[in-house]
Amino acid sequence: MKAIRRFTVRTVLPEALSALDELAGNLRWSWHEPTRELFSFIDPELWKASHNDPVSLLGMVTPERVEELAGDAGFVERANGLRDALRTYISEPRWYQSQTDAPSSIAYFSPEFGIAAALPQYSGGLGILAGDHLKSASDLGVPLLAVGLFYRSGYFKQAISPDGWQQETYPVLDPDGLPLSLLRGADGAPAQIALALPGGRTLFARVWQADVGRVKLLLLDTDIPENEDALRSVTDRLYGGGGEHRLLQELLLGIGGVRAIKLHSELTGAEFPQVFHTNEGHAGFLGLERISDLVAAGLTFAEALEVVRAGTVFTTHTPVPAGIDRFERSLVETYFSTDLLPGVDVHDVLALGTEDYSGGNPGVFNMAVMGLRLAQHANGVSKLHGEVSRGMFSGLWPGFDQADVPIASVTNGVHAPTWTDPALLHLAEQKLGTTDTTAADWNSKAVSDEELWQVKTGMREQLVADARQRIRWAWQQQNPGSVVPTWIDDALDPNVLTIGFARRVPTYKRLTLMLHDQDRLRAILTSRKRPVQLIIAGKSHPADDEGKRLIQRLVTFAQDPEIRRRLVFLPNYDIEMAQLLYPGCDVWLNNPLRPLEACGTSGMKAALNGALNLSILDGWWPEYYDGENGWAIPSSDAAGDADERDALEAGALYDLIEHQIAPRFYDRGKDGVPTRWVKSMRHTLATLSPELSADRMVKEYVGKLYTPAGKAAGVIGAEDYAAGRELARWKDEVRKDWSGVQVLHVESGGLAAVPRVGDELHVRARVQLGGLSADDVAVEVVYGKSLEGDSLDDTTTVELVPLVEDGDGKTPTGAISIDGSTTFAGTVTLTRPGSFGYNVRVVPKSPYLASPAELGLITVAH
Ligand SMILES: *Cc1c(COP(=O)(O)O)cnc(C)c1O
Numbered sequence: 001m002k003a004i005r006r007f008t009v010r011t012v013l014p015e016a017l018s019a020l021d022e023l024a025g026n027l028r029w030s031w032h033e034p035t036r037e038l039f040s041f042i043d044p045e046l047w048k049a050s051h052n053d054p055v056s057l058l059g060m061v062t063p064e065r066v067e068e069l070a071g072d073a074g075f076v077e078r079a080n081g082l083r084d085a086l087r088t089y090i091s092e093p094r095w096y097q098s099q100t101d102a103p104s105s106i107a108y109f110s111p112e113f114g115i116a117a118a119l120p121q122y123s124g125g126l127g128i129l130a131g132d133h134l135k136s137a138s139d140l141g142v143p144l145l146a147v148g149l150f151y152r153s154g155y156f157k158q159a160i161s162p163d164g165w166q167q168e169t170y171p172v173l174d175p176d177g178l179p180l181s182l183l184r185g186a187d188g189a190p191a192q193i194a195l196a197l198p199g200g201r202t203l204f205a206r207v208w209q210a211d212v213g214r215v216k217l218l219l220l221d222t223d224i225p226e227n228e229d230a231l232r233s234v235t236d237r238l239y240g241g242g243g244e245h246r247l248l249q250e251l252l253l254g255i256g257g258v259r260a261i262k263l264h265s266e267l268t269g270a271e272f273p274q275v276f277h278t279n280e281g282h283a284g285f286l287g288l289e290r291i292s293d294l295v296a297a298g299l300t301f302a303e304a305l306e307v308v309r310a311g312t313v314f315t316t317h318t319p320v321p322a323g324i325d326r327f328e329r330s331l332v333e334t335y336f337s338t339d340l341l342p343g344v345d346v347h348d349v350l351a352l353g354t355e356d357y358s359g360g361n362p363g364v365f366n367m368a369v370m371g372l373r374l375a376q377h378a379n380g381v382s383k384l385h386g387e388v389s390r391g392m393f394s395g396l397w398p399g400f401d402q403a404d405v406p407i408a409s410v411t412n413g414v415h416a417p418t419w420t421d422p423a424l425l426h427l428a429e430q431k432l433g434t435t436d437t438t439a440a441d442w443n444s445k446a447v448s449d450e451e452l453w454q455v456k457t458g459m460r461e462q463l464v465a466d467a468r469q470r471i472r473w474a475w476q477q478q479n480p481g482s483v484v485p486t487w488i489d490d491a492l493d494p495n496v497l498t499i500g501f502a503r504r505v506p507t508y509k510r511l512t513l514m515l516h517d518q519d520r521l522r523a524i525l526t527s528r529k530r531p532v533q534l535i536i537a538g539k540s541h542p543a544d545d546e547g548k549r550l551i552q553r554l555v556t557f558a559q560d561p562e563i564r565r566r567l568v569f570l571p572n573y574d575i576e577m578a579q580l581l582y583p584g585c586d587v588w589l590n591n592p593l594r595p596l597e598a599c600g601t602s603g604m605k606a607a608l609n610g611a612l613n614l615s616i617l618d619g620w621w622p623e624y625y626d627g628e629n630g631w632a633i634p635s636s637d638a639a640g641d642a643d644e645r646d647a648l649e650a651g652a653l654y655d656l657i658e659h660q661i662a663p664r665f666y667d668r669g670k671d672g673v674p675t676r677w678v679k680s681m682r683h684t685l686a687t688l689s690p691e692l693s694a695d696r697m698v699k700e701y702v703g704k705l706y707t708p709a710g711k712a713a714g715v716i717g718a719e720d721y722a723a724g725r726e727l728a729r730w731k732d733e734v735r736k737d738w739s740g741v742q743v744l745h746v747e748s749g750g751l752a753a754v755p756r757v758g759d760e761l762h763v764r765a766r767v768q769l770g771g772l773s774a775d776d777v778a779v780e781v782v783y784g785k786s787l788e789g790d791s792l793d794d795t796t797t798v799e800l801v802p803l804v805e806d807g808d809g810k811t812p813t814g815a816i817s818i819d820g821s822t823t824f825a826g827t828v829t830l831t832r833p834g835s836f837g838y839n840v841r842v843v844p845k846s847p848y849l850a851s852p853a854e855l856g857l858i859t860v861a862h
Contacts, residue, residue, distance in 0.1 A: 009766065011058050016070040023178055024054035026086060026211040030116035031135055031417040033425060035082050042069065051576055053118035055179050068623035094141030095699070102702055103710030107273035108133065108146045109257055109283035111249070112155075112238055115212060117576035119178055119221070120154035123238050123539070124504040125601055129381075129573070130279050131212075132415035132601075133701075136694035138213030139417075142702060145273060147257040147283070149217035149249060150175065150208050153237045158539045160571040162478045164555035166540055166548045168239060175208055175221070183207040183218070183264060190255070191267060192226065193259040195251060196339040203231050205252060207260045215485040215506070216270075218260050220252055238420055239541065247327050247335060250367070254278075254285025258293075275709045277313040277701075278375070281325045281367035282856045283445055287312055287374035290351060295343035299721060302728040305374075308723055310848075311713030313705045314375035316368055316407070319388040319597050320508060329353075332365040357395030372396060374406075376850045377709045381599040382620045382804035385736045388595050396420050399858040401795070406851035408704060411620055412599040413697030416689065419605040421583035423455050437608070438693045442685035449678045450671060456586070456610055456681065461494040463584020467535060468492065470570045470577070484506050491565050497665040499614070499657075500585035500606065502537035502573050505547035508596040511538060512550050514589075515557055516650035524654060525566035530662035534589075535581065537573035578602070583609040586677075587630075587661060590615035591653065593645075594635040604692040610681040614656060616649070624691060627685045660672065712850065724805055730776070731855060734844045742771020743861035744821050746840050757833055764825045765800060765840045766817070766862065774802045778845040778852060779824040786837025800824035 013021055014167045020039075029035040039054045040047040043061055050056035069075050096102060112127030113119075115134065122128060130146075137144040153170035161167055162424040183206070195203040204227050205220040231357040234248045241249075278284055281747050287308045294304035318324065329350060336346040340425075352373045353365035360366075372378055372393060380386035386409025391403045397405050417425075431447045471488050492498075505511050514521055514534070524532050536554060540547030551569070558567045570577060582588070590597070590607035590613065596631045601618035607613060613630035615621045625632050636654050639645035664677050690696065716724040743765055750762040763781050784795035803823040817823065830836065840861040843852040 002309065002854065003608070011061065011063075011211075013058070013066065014070040015075050017066065017079065019076075019079040019853065020054075020058060021406040023086060024052045024058055025181075026090075026213065027115055027119070027179055028086060028089070028138070028211075028213040029054055029417060030118075032086075033417070033422050034145065035086075036422075038078060038082055041075070042602055051117050053116070054685060055177060056118065059177065087828065094139070096141035096143070096702070097444045099702065099707075101711060102707050103143075103274040103713075105143050105145060105271045105273040106275040106277060106706055106710075107261055107286075108137075108144050108277045109253065109375055110146070110148055110279035111253060111282040111287055113146070113217065114575055115147050115210075116289040117223050117574060117579075119210070120173070120574065121148065121151055121238070123155040123541075125599075126280060127414055129327050129601060130246075131693040132413070132418065133279070133413040133698060134212045134215045134217065134419060136413070136698040138215045140695060140698055141214065142698060142706075144215045145261060145270065146212070146217040147216055147253070147260060148217065148219050148222040149235045149238075149253055150180075151235055151238045152221075152223055153232075153320045155539070156542060159477055159573045160474060160551070160555055160569065163469055164552035166542075166551055167496045168542050178210075180208040180210050180219070183209055183260075183267065185267065190224075191263050193220070193222075193256050193263060195256055195259075195655065197231075197337050198334050201228065201231070203227065203234060203248065203252065203256075205235070205256055207263065209264075216264075218264060220256050220260055222252065234725045240708045243327060243331060246325075247390060247667045250282050250325070251285055251335065251340070254283045254287075255289040257283060258286050258289040259717070260406070274713050275311050275313060275706050276308075277706070278371060279315055279589040280317045281314070284314070284367050284371040284374060287370075288352075290343060292341040292344050294721075299349050299724070300728065300780070301344065303721065303725045306727045306731070306848075307716050307724040308374060309376040310724070311709050312375040312703075313377045313379075313709050314371040315379050315381065315382055315410075316371070316389050316393075317598050319380075319385060319392060319598055319783075320506070321392075323506075325352075326361075327367070329365045330362055346592055357398065359395065365492075367398065368393070369475075376712060376854070377408075377705045378406065379410050379705060381409065382411045383409050384595055384619065385409060385598040385621050399472070399860070400853045400856070401792075403795070404851070404853045406853050410697060410704060412601050413624060413692055413694035414601050414604045414608065415694040416608055418609050419579070419582065421459050421579075423458055427451065427455050427695075437685075437780060438689040438695070440685075440689075442682045442689075449673050449675055452610070454683060455676055459496065459583035459609065460498055460586070461582075461584075462670060463535070463580050464494045464496070465669070466577070466580045466584075467568055470572075471568060474571050481795070485765075487561075487564065491568060492535070493531070496531045496533045497587070497662055498585050499532060499534050499587045499589050500536075500581055500611070501534065501589040502570075502578065502581060503600075503602060504592075505538045505540040505550055506544070507546060507550075508593045509538075510591050510593060510646070511536070511547075512553050513591045513646060513650050514653065515553060516646055518557065519655065520654050522560075522563060524657055524662075525563060527662070531566065532657060532662060533568075535568055535585070537570040537577060537581070539573055565849075578605070582606040582611065585609075585611045586665060587612050587614050589653075590618075590621070591633060591649065592616055592618050594618040594637060604688075607684050607688045610685050612661075612680055612684060614653075614661065620692075624688060626687070628680055628681075629688055664820060672692045678837045708850065716848065727846065727850070730846060731844075734772065734776060734857065737771040738844075738857045738859075740768065741772065741842055741859045742768040742770075743779075743840055743842060743859060744768055746861045748838075750827075755830055755836075757830055759830050761838075762825070763828060763830045763838070764803070764823055766841055768819075774822050774824075776845060777842050779840065779842050781826060781838050781840055783828055783836065783838035786835045790837065792837050792839065798826055798828055800826035 110130035112122040113130045114122030114128035115131040129252040156168040159167040185192045190206045205222045208219040210217040223232045269791045277585045290308045291304040336349045353370040380389040389407045390405035416438045428437045428440040433441050582605045588603045603613045616633045616635050636648040666710050723831040745766040748763045779800045780797045782795050784792045803825045
């Protein structure tokens with residue numbers, strides 16, 4: 001029989017064990033190994049059965065065991081010690097507290113958060129990244145307040161049918177059984193936010209709070225009796241529905257999220273954030289709620305927009321156009337033609353998401369476009385992705401070179417304490433004297449090759465055991481009641497070169513590239529001398545049948561009795577599986593269609609565990625591949641068609657495995673240790689770990705984005721938003737008058753017939769400013785290498801200054817000539833030999849702009 005209702009009864013712990021409640025209640029246990037070991041000690045079997053979830057463990061442990069532990073002075077002392085350490089961790093000054101000028105509070109919005117297996121509120125990389133961001137922010141003391149949604153069923157659980165087809169189930173989560181607490185009003189009742197919907201309906205949500213170390217995470221939940229039935233399911237699952245359902249989720253996340261922050265501030269006294277960071281476009285409506293508040297405070301829409309932009313950071317995560325969130329314009333129009341946002345006109349909202357550039361679709365509302373218009377600070381997630389994003393969104397800044405498009409990049413990182421296997425951590429602790437694996441000297445002789453290799457072998461054994469268990473479960477699920485075949489007991493081999501490949505299954509990730517030449521793959525896997533095994537996992541979006549077909553192809557191939565011990569597909573890729581998968585692999589494979597992988601983080605997690613990467617030069621890999629930390633699969637961007645490209649890239653993949661990877665792995669000394677391989681492992685651990693760590697990433701966000709945004713917000717907001725009002729007025733004027741700006745004439749001099757390095761080029765430009773003044777613009781020489789087609793590359797910009805000619809009677813005031821034009825002049829020093837070219841451009845100039853391209857206005861000399 002099925003239960004119609006479920007809830008969790010928590011154990012009442014005796015006073016002596018109250019520390020356990022406190023430790024279980026803060027998700028820091030998910031990355032703090034000593035705390036995990038404490039919980040495991042309570043009952044190792046139950047710890048496993050609870051999927052390493054302290055709240056669930058405490059719900060299962062027997063009263064006898066609780067009593068026994070309460071009487072165990074050593075245990076009580078250990079628990080109290082860890083609780084005290086947690087309290088210190090939460091309150092002591094950390095890295096951020098020594099930063100000057102950094103904002104005092106930052107809100108971080110994301111549609112998903114992957115923090116721990118116990119809180120499955122993620123679908124893939126975006127969510128795991130958000131979880132890692134929070135954890136590193138906590139470790140560094142960054143004052144983040146995070147906002148998301150509480151999805152009743154998370155994403156989905158994946159199973160595979162006997163014929164290889166993905167099956168989805170949606171187990172319902174019980175928030176009372178999770179480390180969450182409700183935000184409550186002064187009267188003790190759950191606090192709620194409300195959103196006005198079309199037709200006079202209202203969407204209500206309550207707010208769950210999770211403690212992620214020092215960071216608080218607010219999760220909005222609509223499954224409450226106050227909502228009519230249809231609206232209770234707004235937060236039913238992640239990426240579950242189409243247009244309208246998705247829009248409701250995003251309205252709730254953005255607008256409801258800011259309302260939840262205000263409520264949280266009122267109830268707890270927490271500071272209202274100075275900076276708002278939206279992780280991908282889904283939460284973009286947050287800017288509109290803030291505009292609505294500012295309009296209520298007396299600003300115009302345009303003024304409020306400037307204030308909001310100054311303090312907003314937008315991170316874009318996908319170079320795949322289909323991955324960008326778009327809604328039907330008419331749907332957005334319906335939802336904003338209500339009381340949803342008092343003081344905000346629906347046409348102003350629509351304008352923000354309009355694709356009014358060449359190639360844009362007038363019928364859609366684009367969340368990324370709105371994200372960029374609502375944020376003065378934007379970034380992609382690797383250097384290459386920054387470049388690709390500048391190209392992809394260049395239509396929003398017409399006339400500017402791609403390099404000038406104001407989208408920076410911060411390469412993703414991964415949270416080392418979460419993603420480093422405890423075995424490696426203990427090795428660093430015992431032999432290298434540090435619990436920070438990213439700072440350990442992995443090249444030190446204090447760890448011998450044998451020791452490191454032994455740890456790797458142990459992690460591979462652990463993975464093989466886990467994989468067999470998963471294959472067994474999958475078999476039982478597919479064949480209920482029948483005997484599990486014995487081949488599963490020796491599926492995979494803990495001593496064979498192990499390659500991992502796990503990710504979501506959108507087409508561009510090419511799950512099945514390895515199947516391109518099945519005979520060749522078979523030969524590689526079953527080689528007698530140098531066998532290879534592949535462990536594969538990944539979920540396809542439930543609506544993506546193409547992705548499901550790819551999984552099916554792979555699963556079918558893996559059913560071949562000759563292959564099944566060497567290639568396995570593990571159902572239900574999630575954090576729990578991932579934490580054993582990365583450490584257990586020797587090589588991590590990544591073969592996307594370049595340049596569609598924005599960053600990719602699974603390979604980073606593998607590298608933190610000493611795995612070598614085998615990847616197309618996409619995402620983070622071109623930045624970090626150095627010839628010693630893995631292999632680059634050459635990409636055949638120039639191939640005639642997709643098939644030819646696949647063939648070439650798959651061929652290169654097989655070659656690398658056969659001729660380079662397997663020989664190095666199986667090249668053993670007398671002691672059985674692959675010395676050459678271990679050298680690469682050490683190099684990877686020593687050089688990549690600090691770079692790939694989310695600490696490095698969060699520090700970059702603080703330096704490049706949060707601090708400038710906080711400063712800009714401070715300037716714009718001072719004295720009742722005086723600068724914000726001024727900036728809005730000025731932009732309006734500049735936009736109106738820009739058509740009158742013209743470069744009339746450019747002349748240069750000062751060079752010898754054959755210019756040499758060190759010579760000076762004097763440039764003068766006569767510019768018609770229309771209604772603007774010389775202070776409103778920057779007139780600049782842009783110079784660089786001049787290549788074919790007169791394009792300029794590697795450019796440098798030098799600002800020219802208005803020329804004040806004195807007393808010849810031709811210039812009436814300052815630099816203005818009789819024809820009303822202004823002359824600007826300056827000097828460029830030729831610093832390098834070779835072809836040289838220059839041009840003159842005029843752009844708007846104001847101390848409040850973060851980039852000269854901000855207004856998308858530019859005039860160039862012809
Ligand atoms: C890291 C991770 C991902 C993302 O990996 P990519 O390389 O970015 O595709 C997805 N799912 C899980 C469970 C992860 O741990």
